[in-house]
Amino acid sequence: xxxxxxxxxxxxxxxxxxxxxxxxxxxxxxxxxxxxxxxxxxxxxxxxxxxxxxxxxxxxxxxxxxxxxxxxxxxxxxxxxxxxxxxxxxxxxxxxxxxxxxxxxxxxxxxxxxxxxxxxxxxxxxxxxxxxxxxxxxxxxxxxxxxxxxxxxxxxxxxxxxxxxxxxxxxxxxxxxxxxxxxxxxxxxxxxxxxxxxxx
Numbered sequence: 152x153x154x155x156x157x158x159x160x161x162x163x164x165x166x167x168x169x170x171x172x173x174x175x176x177x178x179x180x181x182x183x184x185x186x187x188x189x190x191x192x193x194x195x196x197x198x199x200x201x202x203x204x205x206x207x208x209x210x211x212x213x214x215x216x217x218x219x220x221x222x223x224x225x226x227x228x229x230x231x232x233x234x235x236x237x238x239x240x241x242x243x244x245x246x247x248x249x250x251x252x253x254x255x256x257x258x259x260x261x262x263x264x265x266x267x268x269x270x271x272x273x274x275x276x277x278x279x280x281x282x283x284x285x286x287x288x289x290x291x292x293x294x295x296x297x298x299x300x301x302x303x304x305x306x307x308x309x310x311x312x313x314x315x316x317x318x319x320x321x322x323x324x325x326x327x328x329x330x331x332x333x334x335x336x337x338x339x340x341x342x343x344x345x346x347x348x349x350x351x
Contacts, residue, residue, distance in 0.1 A: 152192060152211070154178075154185045159194065161209060173209045184225045184274075191258070193233055195226040200235055202258060217253055217261040225316075227277040231256050232264075232297065234283055236272035248272060250285055252301050264301040269293065274316030276324070282306075282340035284324060286314035292326060294341060306341050 153160040159182075161174035181197035192211060194201040199218045203211040217233075226235045233253040239246060250267040270290035277283050281298040291310040295303040313329035324335040324343055331350040335343035 152185055152187065152205075154182045154194060156180065156182055158182075159185075159192075159203070159211060161211060163209065174211070176211065178203075178213075186225075186227050188228045189230070191228070193226045193228045195235065200226050200233060200253070200261065202233075202255070202261065215259050215261055217263070225274045227275055227283070228255065229277060229297075232301070233261065234275060234277065234297075236269070236275055236285060238272050240271065250275070250295075250303070252303065254301075265303065267295075267303050267305075273314070274327070276317040276319045278319040278324075278337065278340050280340040282319075282337075284317050284319060286317055286326065288315065289313045292317065292343075294343075296341065309335075309343060309345075 157177055157180055159176050159178050162170040163173045164170055178201055179196050184195040186193040190206045192203040192205055199216050201216050202214040204214050205211050226233055233255050235251045238248045248269050248271055250269055251263055252265045254262045254264050269287050271288040273286045273288055275285045283295045283297050285293045287293050291308045292314045293308050294306050296306050312333055314326055316327040318325045322338045324337045326333045333348050334346045336346050337343050
């Protein structure tokens, strides 16, 4: 699945060396990010989170939308919650710098539950343990334990880099930082240990 500014493209990888486009559909404007979870896609735009079913993988179908103030909008999710960052500045044109929590128990009707104000949040990553990592640009990498309920409380922070995005993969956290990548061991998810830095 691939998104551009307005369209969702579906490719078959049955022959991985020769991807074949099997579907495309217009989904909105200012589309920015895409996050797959189970049989759903969570798609972030500058003013909303869109949810699509991929129970038929070749033909995604619309499920729901959660609109918010105009801002850049990365999103991650699990079975019951979606986490969205919104921010101001540059092309985002937002008025809020925050992490928003949505109840998606009823997938057709996402409900905003809470908001954590941050400095300048960008990308985020949700580890299988329930630890949520949020890249707060020059304010650091902030992490929360989502197992403690919907009113998230910060559990820790790493500073010293400008963090833009992150991908938790098993026991490794790969972070895009200003000037390259930083990699952390997250065998203990709430206590990341720096491993190495890769410069651009």
